Amino acid sequence: MRFNQKIVETILTKCKGLSLKKQVKREEGRFLADKSYGFDTMFFVSRFIQRYRFGNIYRRDKRELENEYIRDLFCLRDAAQVGNYFTEALALLRFVNAMKCDSPDVYEIVDNDVLDIYSSSFENAYIFHYLLVYSIFNEHDLWNNYLSFCSAPTLAAKQYQYESYRKKYAAIDARVKDPNALWSMFTPKYPIVVLNYANRMNMVTRTGNVTENIVSRTDIALNVQGSRANQELPKKNAYLDNMSESYIIETLRPYLAVKMPEYKQVDDYLDSFSISVADTKLDMLDAKQGIVRERKSQGELYKFVGGNKVRTVQGEFRNGLLQKTPHQCPICGFAYENFLIASHIKPYAKCDDTYDAMNPNNGLLMCPVCDKLFENSNYMTINPETGKVEYIEDIKNEKEFLYLHEKKIAYDYIDCERRHYLKWHYKNFKEKHNL
Known part of the structure; x- marks a missing residue:
């Protein structure tokens, strides 16, 4: 089965040597957090950065535009958490050495490939997340713990394996002072839920409970119904349904923890719904500021076309x-x-x-x-x-x-x-x- 080996090799190279112990200093970034573990967060934020960067510099001098963009795309009320979508996405981009921040609100882009991958599609944003977690787990000998979790035959056995993994994770992560504190309980949950989507494994709650439910794409996305959404109307997030699972599985197959059935046809995602949504919102923000610019393609190097669809x-x-x-x-x-x-x-x-x-x-x-x-x-x-x-x-x-x-x-x-x-x-x- 054909899959995108080039993107896998690129991401694994970028993630080589990354460590949870890197997070001691705030300016060095942060591994997956509450907002940044959502593949849609990283995709949308990366496309915003690509649009409003100046050369290799991105300045956070457009906070009102950042907030409007996030509120609109994620159908949020005017919540205090809106700014965290950008803050935590930027922290992850620093963690993977794509950006650095030597002065407040001024970010230097030091690796265009990472931004190109994250901004190229939902699928590639998730694949980057998965391989990042895979690399971190191998760096800290956590992958074997994850294999044990996947092979555990019962829910109770999976819960036992998750507890073993969580304690080991907490001992490695330099930020975790008290492994039983509520915030510390969240921290190991994010990476394992990212892995669980492609491996069709069970959902883990923020308090560390393994459930019967299998992780779905809405469990690893942020634009889903929640307390900060407009409760009168459902979320506008139909583009989540268009994510190509066949492309994700076939690209990640050598790095999966379980054996998955092969797809006979790998769907493409060229000119996807989510890209049109993001770029139209950005065009609207440009128009609001009186900016006219020539649209530049993003992430073309990392596009994959597995079929011969012509989309209108x-x-x-x-x-x-x-x-x-x-x-x-x-x-x-x-x-x-x-x-x-x-x-x-x-x-x-x-x-x-x-x-x-x-x-x-x-x-x-x-x-x-x-x-x-x-x-x-x-x-x-x-x-x-x-x-x-x-x-x-x-x-x-x-x-x-x-x-x-x-x-x-x-x-x-x-x-x-x-x-x-x-x-x-x-x-x-x-x-x-x-x-």
Whole structure:
């Protein structure tokens, strides 16, 4: 099976000799922490740094832009923790010798390869994390502990192995003063959860409990539902679903702790949804400052194309709907797939960015008639709280539309990120028709 050997060799070279004992001095950086263990954090922050660096210098003189970027991408309220996304990402970049900081808020970029890898894709950001942990564990003879954790036959046995690993980790990590303190309990959790995703192993909580649940991509990402998110609406993070697991597994196969089934086809991630999201947000920040610049590609050297996909916004949008929703109109039940239309809820021309334009949650598969009624809130809308179909008086008594009376779409359609867009459509319908 073909896999990206070049990126593996590059990352392992960068990570060679890194040690947990390096973290004694704050200016030397920090291994995986609360925010930096999220592959999406490192991807988004690295692309911001690449955009706003000046030569080999990155100055943190744009804190308001950093915070706006993070709040927007991660759907956060104005929480005090927003700044930590950048602070902890920069600490990790110092730890891996990609950047150094000799004066407050002035960072020198000393290794462009690391930033290029982290900013090239979600997949490569995670692969860097995995191989970084792999290298650290081998440096401190922790890899054998991890192998024992993976091979433990029961949950209780895995818990025992995790406790053995945690105590050994705490004895090595120079920052951990009291291995039983709550903060110290978090510290060994992050690296093992990173490894557990590719190895399909159990989740470990912040307090060190091994659970039945297998680690998923949302367990190693930060843009997930939580206490600092907008609780009224689901997170806007559909791009997490597009991460190519086949590419990750085949790239990391020689370094996995367990034997994984081989993928017959390795998916590519060229021109991915997440890259479009990040760069559009950055373009919006540029426009806010009156900056016009030529878009430069990032991380092209580390791209991998395993298939022959040609991606377009509308093509990705329709494919996403076909993958995530039933192949029938949710209003009338029409199910001839070739005639189903991938209807945007918030019209393409009014989308704020590429994320909204490509997001399957901003759409419904509709028959041609329902699509026409629904288009741009002209005749019909859907209540985002109840799923009830509402329409204008002019068509209420038309016999062709009697099927709309008291019609509700299935709750699964609205109990997700789609509610963001249905709220826009519903509000637009009310305003357009003075209701």
